[in-house]
Amino acid sequence: MIEPHNPNNAGLSRRTLFRYAGTGLAAAAVASALGACDSSAGAGTTTSTSSPVKGGTLRAGLTGGGAADTLDAALPLNNIDFARGGALYNPLIGMDNDAHGVKALADLIEPSKDAMSWTIRLKDGLTFHNGKPVTADDVLFTLNRVVSNHYGGSSALTQIDMKNAQKVDKLTVKLPCFTPFSILDQALYANAYYLGIVPTDYDPNNPVGTGPFKFESFTPGQQSVFTANRDYWDKAAYVDSLVISNYTDETAQLNALQAQQVDLVNQLSAASVGVARAAGQVLVSKGGGSTPIVMRCDKPPFNDVRVRQALRLVVNRAQLNSVIFEGNATVGNDVFGLWDPDYDTSIPQREQDIDQAKSLLRQAGQSDLKITLVVGDISYGAVQTAQVFADQAKLAGVTVEIQKVTVTDFFGSNFLSWDMSIDAWYYTPYLAMASYTTTPGAPYPETHFSDEKYNSLYQQAIGTTDESARRELSHQMQLIDHNQGGYIIPQFAASIDAAGKSVGGLTASKTGLSFGNFDFKSLWVA
Structure with missing residues (x-):
């Protein structure tokens, strides 16, 4: 998930984020013909072998936008907002194509020994599009703007005492924490697309950032035009200009691609x-x-761990992957945070075991279990997952009634209250995801999971700067998730984009964001 917006506005943020954002989930594992795609690639793989060409205009035809489109660095809500944000702004730290944190504007991001404060120092010589130097004042302004307005990126800063944040020198800030918090760097790159650094006199109607492209024009719901920032702090764009056009659906996108009216389309x-x-x-x-099946652990029958274990055991993950995703997804093991370096791959892969599932249900007094599974068209694969799961559950004598609701209703007043549902999440590192979902005070506690040992391990993990110790604590948490948690995570999805024959530099990304995390500066048109 890119991470949650304001918890008080969960319905809007989750609905827009996962229904439309450039997460790849909307087209997630859609490759029924992908096995025949010659240009498929893993993260870090470039599909074009041609040499870079400088100049020209790159034209992207994207879906998911509308009249509410924005250029505000703190308020992206849909796929096209994320694309524009990647062109205009840079965060302190972002994600590379392997979904790992990488410094952007920051030269140093370092916790104190007790993790009670963080020091962040900017790279020297950075400038905004208008030539103004980027300073510590701009960092504090950006973070305070996000927190004071409860914007999406505030989720990364819940443990930070922004009222007492300090400017150390022109490039350095010190951020005190309310409690020990050793994963601020993870929280920042998980929320990178909401935390683009802007100047103290920022005007979202005439946006100035540090990104590889400068603002030229913008018509919400229609088109935006940008020119290359030739003073960009990193490698400057190959093309001279970038045009992002809104399309209503993929049929219109493909017609435009065939007619060579656009060079890029995504979410196919x-x-x-x-x-x-x-x-x-x-x-x-x-x-x-992922599109996990969510079980509410504080309500019957899911408050019995034997029922939760049984329902995990009815899932034939390989079959689900084959039926819905044509085998192109990565099989899941009921633990989130797939690309996290601390993801525990030593936990035995859970396989379908109908006899054991029946035994657990008998022990729980639920041999004739009947349950309702709430689902909406929140991402590709959600409804299909519900249907396949219902068929598989029959093998263990479980009757699953599928209750399909609209996206608006799913993320409406009952969101976080469904007894059983299917949600959609963008990739997030393990501990950051736990802070959003499974720990005390989490803004999205949809499983309502509560375990004293788990909570203690989490506090220990975020309170230590010893990476090996944190990894061991995280592994213990993941084992609890695997054995007792409320998520069934059958698979992690793939995403699909397309480009014209003349486009070079296409790179896959494990984050699911299109075109190498919307890295338009690295693309060229031959």
């Missing part, structure tokens, strides 16, 4: 793969997002 479905290949190139990325 299986039905479009053949047409996209004929028109140019198809790029498949292994993402870390």
Whole structure:
């Protein structure tokens, strides 16, 4: 998930984020024809072999936008907002194509020995698009703007005492914590697309950032135009300009790609793969997002861990992957945070075991279990997952009634209260995801899971700066998730994008964000 917006506005933030954002989930594992795609690639793999070409205009035709489109660095809500944000702004720390944290504007991000404060120092010589130097004042202004307005990125800063944040020198700030918090760096890059650094006189109607492109024009719901920032602090863009146009659906996108009216399209479905290949190139990325089945641990029958274990055991993960995702997803093991370096791959892979599932249900007095599973079209694969799961559950004598609701209703007043549902999450490092979902005070406690040992391990983990100790604590938490938690995570999805034959530099990303995390500066048009 890119991470939650204001908890008081969970419905809007989660609905817009996962229904439309450039997460790859909307087209997640849609590759019924992907096995035949010559240009599929893993993260870090570039599909084009041509040499870079400088100059020209790069035209992206994207879906998911509308009249509410924004250029505000703190308020992206949909796929096209994220694309524009990647062009205009940079965070302190972001994610690379392997979904690992990498410094952007920051030269140093370092906790104190007791993790009660963090020091952040900017790279020297950074400038905004208008030539103004980037300073510590701008960092404090940006973070305070996000926190004081409860914008999306505030989720990364819940443990930070911004009222007592200090400017150390022109490039350095010190951020005190309310409690020991050793994972601020993870929280920052998990929320990177909401935390672009802006100047103290920032005007979202005439936006100035530090990104590889400068603002030229913007018509919400229609088109935005940017020119290359030739003074960019990192490698400057190959192209001279970038045009991002809104399209209503993928049919319109593909028509434009075939007619060579656009160079890039994203969030495609299986039905479009053949047409996209004929028109140019198809790029498949292994993402870390998921559509988990959520069980509410404080309500019967899911308050009995034997029932939760049984329902996990009815899932044939390979079959689900094959039926829905044509085998292109990564099989899950009921633990989130797939690409986290601390993800515990030593936990035995859970396999379907109908006899054991029946035994556990008998022990729980639930041999004839009947349950309702709430689902909406929140991402590709959600409804299909519900249908396949219901069929598989029959083998253990479990009757699953699927209650399909609208996206608005799913993320409405009952969100976080469903007894059983299917949600959608973008990739997030393990401990950051735990802070959003499974620990005390989490803004999205949809499983309502509560375990004293788990909570203690979490506090210990975020309170230590010893990476090996934190990894061991995280592994213990993951084992509790695997054995007792409220998520069934059958798979992690893939995403699919396409480009014209003349586009070079296409790179896959494990984050699920299109075109190498919307890295337009690294693309060229031959």
